[in-house]
Amino acid sequence: MSTPSSTPVFRFAPSPNGRLHLGHAYSALCNERAARRVRGRLLLRIEDIDPTRCRREFEDAIVEDLAWLGIAFDGAIRRQSEQIDDYDAALQRLQSRDLVYPCLCTRGEIAKAGSGARDPDGAPLHRGRCVGVAPQEIVARLVAGEPAALRLDLARARALAPVELSWREFGEGESGRNIVAAPEAWGDVVLRGKERPAAYHLAVVVDDAAQGVSDVVRGRDLYASTSVHRLLQALLGLPAPRYHHHRLALGADGAKLSKSAASLSLAALREAGLGAREIRAALGFEPDVATSLRVTLS
Ligand code: GLU
Numbered sequence: 562m563s564t565p566s567s568t569p570v571f572r573f574a575p576s577p578n579g580r581l582h583l584g585h586a587y588s589a590l591c592n593e594r595a596a597r598r599v600r601g602r603l604l605l606r607i608e609d610i611d612p613t614r615c616r617r618e619f620e621d622a623i624v625e626d627l628a629w630l631g632i633a634f635d636g637a638i639r640r641q642s643e644q645i646d647d648y649d650a651a652l653q654r655l656q657s658r659d660l661v662y663p664c665l666c667t668r669g670e671i672a673k674a675g676s677g678a679r680d681p682d683g684a685p686l687h688r689g690r691c692v693g694v695a696p697q698e699i700v701a702r703l704v705a706g707e708p709a710a711l712r713l714d715l716a717r718a719r720a721l722a723p724v725e726l727s728w729r730e731f732g733e734g735e736s737g738r739n740i741v742a743a744p745e746a747w748g749d750v751v752l753r754g755k756e757r758p759a760a761y762h763l764a765v766v767v768d769d770a771a772q773g774v775s776d777v778v779r780g781r782d783l784y785a786s787t788s789v790h791r792l793l794q795a796l797l798g799l800p801a802p803r804y805h806h807h808r809l810a811l812g813a814d815g816a817k818l819s820k821s822a823a824s825l826s827l828a829a830l831r832e833a834g835l836g837a838r839e840i841r842a843a844l845g846f847e848p849d850v851a852t853s854l855r856v857t858l859s
Pocket of ligand 1: 574575576608765778779783
């Protein structure tokens with residue numbers, strides 16, 4: 562596994578599909594603290610690859626909320642919607658090794674054909690080339706212009722990637738440990754969706770490499786995804802960053818905060834009169850400041 566050597570590079574990578582909430586603030590602050598500790602660079606990446614959900618006004622709001630929180634970023638914003646050529650080039654490299662196939666299946670068809678197994682995100686697992694549709698029918702439908710998703714042939718990818726696939730995990734300030742990657746849990750992941758120019762897993766590894774990211778600091782909800790990221794990095798010959806998966810901010814019901822938890826958006830808290838220092842304090846970054854805001858991290 563190659564380790565980048567020069568100035569450490571961190572990134573905060575929100576998707577502009579809603580307002581930032583306390584969970585995002587925690588992630589951004591973890592990145593800021595980690596970058597500051599090692600005099601690293603902190604980049605802002607806008608993960609706006611999903612045209613059906615992302616909106617420019619949310620990007621503007623994200624920039625405003627982060628500035629209000631007092632977090633400064635280095636360099637220009639990288640927007641995924643502007644990097645389609647990079648994703649296409651990566652896809653072509655995988656295609657040239659016969660690692661990608663078009664898939665016409667709907668979610669329902671995958672669920673029906675499968676054993677009920679689901680990937681770590683809860684989607685029905687897709688293993689093996691579209692079993693439900695005859696090869697001639699696939700060709701005919703593709704020729705007729707039906708949009709297809711592009712999937713990674715996991716069995717073939719696994720055979721080509723190093724047997725020992727792992728990453729260095731540092732959690733929240735622990736000394737590094739080796740985690741063995743288990744991409745099998747994801748089945749044949751989508752690399753390009755029917756309506757998305759690149760899927761998250763492909764875009765994120767291309768972006769992390771393009772931006773020279775040495776340290777990925779992000780929530781534990783993405784821990785399982787790291788297995789796929791390591792596989793794609795190995796297949797594309799990209800360096801492996803160090804990974805630091807942090808705790809998540811939980812709502813009063815103990816569930817992970819989502820962008821729909823509008824009451825805990827930074828904008829709503831600000832409108833309710835809270836200051837940025839109180840938010841930082843509630844998340845454990847400002848030990849000397851008192852705050853009535855209570856946040857559970859887990
Ligand atoms: N865009 C993702 C999110 O908003 C973060 C992806 C990452 O940090 O790898 O949850």
